[in-house]
Amino acid sequence: MLTKNNTKFIKSLQLKKFRQKEGLFLVEGAKNTLELIHSSYKIKNLLVTDSFLSQNQNVINSNNIEVEILKEKELSSISTFKSNADALAVVYEKTPPTYNAAGFDLVLDDIRDPGNLGTIIRLADWYGIKNIICSSTTAEFYNPKVISASMGSIFRVNLYRENLSEFLKKQKDREIYGALLKGENVHKTDFKQNGLLIIGNESRGINPELIPMISNHITIPRIGEAESLNAAMATAIICDNVFRNQ
Numbered sequence: 634m635l636t637k638n639n640t641k642f643i644k645s646l647q648l649k650k651f652r653q654k655e656g657l658f659l660v661e662g663a664k665n666t667l668e669l670i671h672s673s674y675k676i677k678n679l680l681v682t683d684s685f686l687s688q689n690q691n692v693i694n695s696n697n698i699e700v701e702i703l704k705e706k707e708l709s710s711i712s713t714f715k716s717n718a719d720a721l722a723v724v725y726e727k728t729p730p731t732y733n734a735a736g737f738d739l740v741l742d743d744i745r746d747p748g749n750l751g752t753i754i755r756l757a758d759w760y761g762i763k764n765i766i767c768s769s770t771t772a773e774f775y776n777p778k779v780i781s782a783s784m785g786s787i788f789r790v791n792l793y794r795e796n797l798s799e800f801l802k803k804q805k806d807r808e809i810y811g812a813l814l815k816g817e818n819v820h821k822t823d824f825k826q827n828g829l830l831i832i833g834n835e836s837r838g839i840n841p842e843l844i845p846m847i848s849n850h851i852t853i854p855r856i857g858e859a860e861s862l863n864a865a866m867a868t869a870i871i872c873d874n875v876f877r878n879q
Contacts, residue, residue: 635680635707643678643711643723649773656726658775661712663719668785670696678723682708685719713777726775729791734804737826737875738764742797742843743834744864747772751782752865753832758786760872766793766800766829768840797831801846804829809848811839812867816850824875832868835861 643659645651652658657677660669663685669676670692679693679700686693686702693700709717739757744750750772757765772779774792783790801809808828831847833839839847853862853870862870 635701635703635711640711643721646723647713647777649776652726652773652775658724658726658780659713659777660722660724660780661714661717661720661777662781665780665783665785666720666722667692668788669722669724670698672788674727674788675725676722677725679720680708680711680722681720682718729793732764732766732791732793734807735827736764737762737824737828737830738766739868740797740801740829740831741765741767741771741864742831742839743768743770743837744832745770745772745834746864747776747778748782749835749863749865750774750776751779751784751787753868754779754783754790754792755786756865756869756872757790758783760876762790762872764791764793766795766797768797769794797840798842798846801829801843809846810851810871811844811847811849812871813839813844813847813850813852816852819851819853819871819874822849822851822874828875830868830871830875832864832871835864 646655646657646659660666667689676698679698680703681700682705683702686700705718708721712721739753739762741753754765780787808825809831810828811831812833831839831843851871853867
């Protein structure tokens, strides 16, 4: 049975300061919870409805996870979702492995919208990008909106928070591509597979102090009248060109 103290504690994890204090975060819904169960993340509590348990009993048992069964109304009352008929997990944060500078990686400079960050994580997973390096001002990794938008991909992509200027200075043998308003047409760019792609803030672009470190200025040519693309859309278009010949 869910006690008042447990309810209060779980609901406190909807706030960033308590997530950071406890080193815990929430995973909600069927899709993300199943992806979590198959990942290397450690689960503290798993709260489920009868229907979710009956549909996923074998998966839960095979991973030796203890569950607490709640009614849908109870589960929804502690969820960030308006309605949650499946599951909610309290999960321990995990330190990513030592960064391995092999392959093509993303660098996110001041991407503040959690939905955009979650979508970019999902895109990275789709294209087999294993690492995303983020500035200190990029959205919190374990924000519930990030988790939700990633659709489980957050459990397969390594996320790092770095001083981007210091990080890029160390990447001497890699091509660094920057998404800018002026640059080479992305459709004609010959991307190297051991490279980095910097995506900047939607309104301000890439931090000026990082521009000198960019070896390849690239742009998505505008054909119509739209004023701009959001960061996730731009990332998708560029990634598709990075891997078009794979």
